Amino acid sequence: MPQQQRNPAFHLERWVAGFLLCVVLFGVLYLGAVRTGPGQLLDQMMQRTAAGTWNPLPELNAHRTWATVWILLPPALACLALGHQRGSHQRWLVLLCGAAVALGSNITTQLIKLVWSSRPALVSLSQEWPMNSLPSGHTTMAAGAAAAAFLICRPRDRAFWGVLAGIWAAGWGGYIYIEGWHLPSDMLAAYLVVAAWTLLGGAVVHHVEASDPQLAPLPAEPGIPGGRQAGLCLTLGVIGTAIGLAALLGPVARHGLAEATASPSPWLFMAGAALSSAPAFLLSAVLIPLFSSETRHLTRTARTRRPPR
Numbered sequence: 001m002p003q004q005q006r007n008p009a010f011h012l013e014r015w016v017a018g019f020l021l022c023v024v025l026f027g028v029l030y031l032g033a034v035r036t037g038p039g040q041l042l043d044q045m046m047q048r049t050a051a052g053t054w055n056p057l058p059e060l061n062a063h064r065t066w067a068t069v070w071i072l073l074p075p076a077l078a079c080l081a082l083g084h085q086r087g088s089h090q091r092w093l094v095l096l097c098g099a100a101v102a103l104g105s106n107i108t109t110q111l112i113k114l115v116w117s118s119r120p121a122l123v124s125l126s127q128e129w130p131m132n133s134l135p136s137g138h139t140t141m142a143a144g145a146a147a148a149a150f151l152i153c154r155p156r157d158r159a160f161w162g163v164l165a166g167i168w169a170a171g172w173g174g175y176i177y178i179e180g181w182h183l184p185s186d187m188l189a190a191y192l193v194v195a196a197w198t199l200l201g202g203a204v205v206h207h208v209e210a211s212d213p214q215l216a217p218l219p220a221e222p223g224i225p226g227g228r229q230a231g232l233c234l235t236l237g238v239i240g241t242a243i244g245l246a247a248l249l250g251p252v253a254r255h256g257l258a259e260a261t262a263s264p265s266p267w268l269f270m271a272g273a274a275l276s277s278a279p280a281f282l283l284s285a286v287l288i289p290l291f292s293s294e295t296r297h298l299t300r301t302a303r304t305r306r307p308p309r
Helices: 012-034 037-051 066-084 088-115 124-128 137-152 155-178 184-209 227-255 266-305
Strands: none
Touching (some): 012 037, 012 266, 037 124, 037 155, 037 227, 037 266, 066 155, 088 137, 088 184, 137 155, 137 184, 155 184, 155 227, 155 266, 184 266, 227 266
């Protein structure tokens, strides 16, 4: 009696573990940035520095819709084009999954700010920022829309779109910080919310792709699938995060917390800009090889299931 073939491509435990890790990191970030005095002080001094620093970028206005249009329109058009490349039996399923990830991320962000609406006044600056703004809604929109394109594209193109997703999310996160809209921790929290939803969506998308005998395989390359693109994101993420942490904690270690945060400084601006953008690349560096590795297993399984000619 032939043994029933097991599908080795769908490793549910990986997706669940990644989702739970995002939840834990979000909790640690919330406790450190919102519920501790030093966290609030560093966070709010970086925001105050950005708000008071001139920059040549076009001014963002939270009360106008054009910023939202520019955040969402390019990824939305990309999603439609990428969905057209899919087979007819997959197109609507993956488009629906991408939309669910983008919408679910934004709903989650708003629910979090609704449930934890207040910000304890642990430092004097808290009076200037009494409401909880974590996670950033606009950063969630940018990262969620980019994640939707990452999920919808063909498997062989996913590493490339993972790099673009990191650039889009990091660019808007840094832009929003520079404009003084949000605290750096708000952008970090938005990236984690979107990453958690992307892992949930990835499990569904891979389940759909597992039934496709014509799965577009990944390009043949040695080592980890998507390793070059992941390496690029890892390099950008590590360098940017290291610069941010050094610019933030270096003056604190040298002069003490009170003196380092006594007034706005270029170090605080540099730290906030780097920490508001670079971590998006770190998440792309993790998601690209995870998705690519699972797709490689799918490709092998699809080849073994194809009937002989």
